[in-house]
Amino acid sequence: MEPTTSRAAWDQAYARVESSLHAAGVADTADLPKLEEVRVRFLGRKGELTELLKSLKDLRLDDKRELGPKAQALKTALEAELAAAKDRLEEASDAQTLNEDAVDLTLPSLRPPRGRLHPLTTTLHSIAAVFQSMGYSWAEGPFIEDEYHNFSALNMPDDHPARDSQDTFYLDGVNRLLRTHTSNVQIRTLENHAAKGKPLRVVCPGRVFRHEQIDATHSAVFHQVEGLVVDRGVGFADLKGHLQASLERLLGAATKTRFRPSYFPFTEPSTEVDVKCFFCPGTGCPSCKHTGWIEILGAGVVNPKVLSCAGWDPEKWTGFAFGFGVERVAMLMHGVRDLRDFYTNDLRFLRQFDEDFV
Numbered sequence: 001m002e003p004t005t006s007r008a009a010w011d012q013a014y015a016r017v018e019s020s021l022h023a024a025g026v027a028d029t030a031d032l033p034k035l036e037e038v039r040v041r042f043l044g045r046k047g048e049l050t051e052l053l054k055s056l057k058d059l060r061l062d063d064k065r066e067l068g069p070k071a072q073a074l075k076t077a078l079e080a081e082l083a084a085a086k087d088r089l090e091e092a093s094d095a096q097t098l099n100e101d102a103v104d105l106t107l108p109s110l111r112p113p114r115g116r117l118h119p120l121t122t123t124l125h126s127i128a129a130v131f132q133s134m135g136y137s138w139a140e141g142p143f144i145e146d147e148y149h150n151f152s153a154l155n156m157p158d159d160h161p162a163r164d165s166q167d168t169f170y171l172d173g174v175n176r177l178l179r180t181h182t183s184n185v186q187i188r189t190l191e192n193h194a195a196k197g198k199p200l201r202v203v204c205p206g207r208v209f210r211h212e213q214i215d216a217t218h219s220a221v222f223h224q225v226e227g228l229v230v231d232r233g234v235g236f237a238d239l240k241g242h243l244q245a246s247l248e249r250l251l252g253a254a255t256k257t258r259f260r261p262s263y264f265p266f267t268e269p270s271t272e273v274d275v276k277c278f279f280c281p282g283t284g285c286p287s288c289k290h291t292g293w294i295e296i297l298g299a300g301v302v303n304p305k306v307l308s309c310a311g312w313d314p315e316k317w318t319g320f321a322f323g324f325g326v327e328r329v330a331m332l333m334h335g336v337r338d339l340r341d342f343y344t345n346d347l348r349f350l351r352q353f354d355e356d357f358v
């Protein structure tokens with residue numbers, strides 16, 4: 001069979017394919033669709049290289065034998081180059097997908113809302129903690145109390161005005177009431193320890209109830225931290241020492257105190273304790289009602305009648321007691337003007353105290 005293509009023409013065709021392959025720059029193809037275009041252009045059914053290979057058949061036999069492997073080598077090289085480029089582009093595309101869908105595990109997570117202690121709870125704990133560090137132990141007792149432990153045992157006889165139902169929430173009408181102070185815990189502690197014949201130091205923190213008209217400084221439910229010390233030979237000087245030390249711990253080392261005579265049925269003598277106003281330099285402001293002093297607690301030497309009533313011999317034992325109003329201390333410490341703010345559960349109000357929580 002006569003050759004229809006001359007070797008020179010085939011060589012030219014080969015050179016064209018080789019040069020357009022070179023121009024196509026397979027190795028630098030930017031994306032997979034373009035790479036496919038290149039593949040079709042050279043290796044498709046009518047591709048340039050396919051046509052070149054087909055045209056081998058039109059050469060003379062000895063030319064065919066010589067040029068066939070040359071053309072085949074070009075095809076093999078191109079296929080290898082295409083495969084390598086495809087691998088590279090697929091890898092890059094996978095990497096890009098991973099990058100776009102990536103989750104940054106080092107990002108801090110959203111903080112779940114955290115429960116916090118109420119400012120009254122932290123104030124109560126702060127007061128109690130000062131006394132606990134001075135050797136007082138924590139004592140609790142019932143909210144629902146009988147008249148004896150709430151009144152009679154505290155030297156408050158039947159006709160005492162504090163028993164009036166105007167001030168006290170009575171239950172069932174008789175002999176059951178919501179405690180009006182935590183002094184009932186003092187009485188129960190005194191009773192429980194009378195037989196032991198050992199000195200006693202307790203704080204009695206807790207919720208108390210009074211039939212009050214609710215306003216900016218009064219609430220029907222509020223909190224007290226009362227304290228009681230019974231020992232041999234303790235008196236008013238010890239009371240002053242303990243209170244001065246505890247108020248300095250609670251309100252700052254520069255706290256100035258003033259002890260005013262007062263009256264409570266369960267202590268004798270009794271005192272009310274003021275601290276120098278910490279909102280003004282003692283010159284007077286609305287917080288101290290323009291007196292320069294703020295009343296902070298009531299206290300006194302335990303009335304011997306209270307001790308003997310609870311089974312302690314007042315000839316051998318003496319004691320002193322005091323009581324903080326937690327709401328009052330919290331209002332003073334935080335500059336809160338209206339006590340009701342503590343009870344309305346408004347988170348905007350409560351969150352102001354976040355940094356105080358421990």
Ligand SMILES: [Zn+2]
Nearest residue numbers: 277280285288
């Ligand atoms: Zn003041």
